[in-house]
Amino acid sequence: MDVEIIERDGNRIRFIVEGVSPAFINSLRRTIMAEVPTMAIDEVVIVENNSVLFDEILAHRLGLIPLTTPEGKYGFSEDCDCQGVGCPKCNVTFTLKKEAGEGIAVVYSGDFESSDPEVVPVSPDIVIIRLVPRQRIEIEVFAKMGTGKDHAKWQPVTVSAYKYCMEFDFDSEKCTLCEDCIEACPKQILKREGDEIVCIDPLACTLCDACAEACDFDAIKINENDTKFIFTVEGLGCIPPESIVRQAAQILIKKSQELEEQMKTMSA
Amino acid sequence: MMIKQLKLEEKMIEIVIEGEGHTFLNILTQTLQENPDVNFAAYIIDHPKISHPRLVVSVSDGTPFEAIMEATKKLEEKSQEFIEKFTEAFKKYKDKKEE
Numbered sequence: 001m002d003v004e005i006i007e008r009d010g011n012r013i014r015f016i017v018e019g020v021s022p023a024f025i026n027s028l029r030r031t032i033m034a035e036v037p038t039m040a041i042d043e044v045v046i047v048e049n050n051s052v053l054f055d056e057i058l059a060h061r062l063g064l065i066p067l068t069t070p071e072g073k074y075g076f077s078e079d080c081d082c083q084g085v086g087c088p089k090c091n092v093t094f095t096l097k098k099e100a101g102e103g104i105a106v107v108y109s110g111d112f113e114s115s116d117p118e119v120v121p122v123s124p125d126i127v128i129i130r131l132v133p134r135q136r137i138e139i140e141v142f143a144k145m146g147t148g149k150d151h152a153k154w155q156p157v158t159v160s161a162y163k164y165c166m167e168f169d170f171d172s173e174k175c176t177l178c179e180d181c182i183e184a185c186p187k188q189i190l191k192r193e194g195d196e197i198v199c200i201d202p203l204a205c206t207l208c209d210a211c212a213e214a215c216d217f218d219a220i221k222i223n224e225n226d227t228k229f230i231f232t233v234e235g236l237g238c239i240p241p242e243s244i245v246r247q248a249a250q251i252l253i254k255k256s257q258e259l260e261e262q263m264k265t266m267s268a
Numbered sequence: 269m270m271i272k273q274l275k276l277e278e279k280m281i282e283i284v285i286e287g288e289g290h291t292f293l294n295i296l297t298q299t300l301q302e303n304p305d306v307n308f309a310a311y312i313i314d315h316p317k318i319s320h321p322r323l324v325v326s327v328s329d330g331t332p333f334e335a336i337m338e339a340t341k342k343l344e345e346k347s348q349e350f351i352e353k354f355t356e357a358f359k360k361y362k363d364k365k366e367e
Contacts, residue, residue: 001346003353005361015357017350023298024346030291149289242358249354252347255292256340258269259285263340266273267333 006203011234013241016165016203018228025162025229031248032160037145038238039067039074039092039119040153047138051129058129058137063153065109066122066236067092067143071243073118077144092119092143100131107131112141119143122237156244159234164224166205170197175219184214203230274322279307281332286320289313293321299339305329 002018017025044059051058077090093115098107110124129137148155172195181197182190189201190211197220199205205222212220235241275282285293293311300309308326313319325332 001349001353003350003357005357008358008361008365015354020346020350021298023295024350027291027295028350034291242354245354246351249347249351252292252295253344253351255269255288256344256347259271259296260337260340260344262269262271263333263337266271267331 006230008242011237011241012159012232013234013245014230014232015245016228016230018165020227020229022226022229025231027252028245028248029160029162029231031251032157032233032244033155034148035251036156036239036244036247037069037076037147038154038156038236039069039143039145040151041065041067041094041141041143042146043086043142043144045140045142047140049137049139051131051135051137053129058139061128062139062141063151065126065128066238067119068122069145069156069238070118071239071247074145076146086142086144088115090144092116094141094143095139096141097138098131099136100133102133104133105131105135107137155236156238157233157235157241159232162229162231164207164226165228165230166199166202166207167223167225168199168202168205169221169223171219171221172196174217175215176217178216180214180216181211181220184210186210279328279332280324280326281336282322282324284320284322288321290321293323295343296336296339297323299343300325300335302342303335303338306335309335 001020004016005013006016007014041062044062046055046058049055049058074090077086078084080087080090082090094112096107096112098105098111107128108124109121109126109128112121114120131137146154175197177192177195179192182192186208187204187206189199189204191198191200207222207224209222212222233241233245235244269288270286272284272286274284297309297311300306305327306325307328308324311321311323313321325335327335
């Protein structure tokens, strides 16, 4: 197995994994989306809301605000000592009180006051609601850990995807150097070098096969390598993307160990 | 993860793994199939919303428990190797960027 990081920028990471099966990489992808836990608002107490938005729409909007999640600090409330009731060990409380005076007031995610400074909205500029004069909201919300399996608001990523790496197969004996393939390529990554056509950026290839179809002499073949993958993860900012990937692999390990344990007791 | 045993013969087992889905079962059956002693390994989820995956493993040599334990161990090692390689690659990338 070989891993190489191509890009790490903002909330995005791109890396190449070589020497694994499609099943493994797909499990990793699914685990990242559905099983890596994050914090999200789950319970809302509305003290007052005379704005134009109904309580349930407001609650739904609040749930979708991504929250920063310190690694290992909080666990699932079902596994907590409080047995899912909700306590400071597994829940974070936010309060928000805002009233429009004479003008229009905009309520932002940054207006929340958190009980834990490590768990705050990823961006303070998310608009929750606009209030006109004499409208007012007062709410108390509880955030807890959850997984994307239960609701998309707990998903730590927006993008978790992989694609096969491309292998460019060029036959110089069949090629007539008509350069039709170079024009056909939508990514413009083919180039003529002397008597050969070369691919200057194999990672950008989308495996669309347009170059092979444009060639009347079968000089070009695009093969996909199903043991080498380009993996892209784009986080929401709750957890750094490299940490998401690591946590996902750890979840797979935990599951394997759990099943192994169970098999041991069953066979005994 | 809760496991219910539906059928157990000397060389065959049928179990229900509650709380899991395609994410874990797909890689598990694939790892099982890599073992030459395993004749048959597959799972089915009857209904995507209300059913739990049902796993059937049949072996020609040893017991099905041994085959499953071997597969989980293999999967564990693979994931561990991935974490190590990934952490190493990330460190390398970071060092290179700082230069």
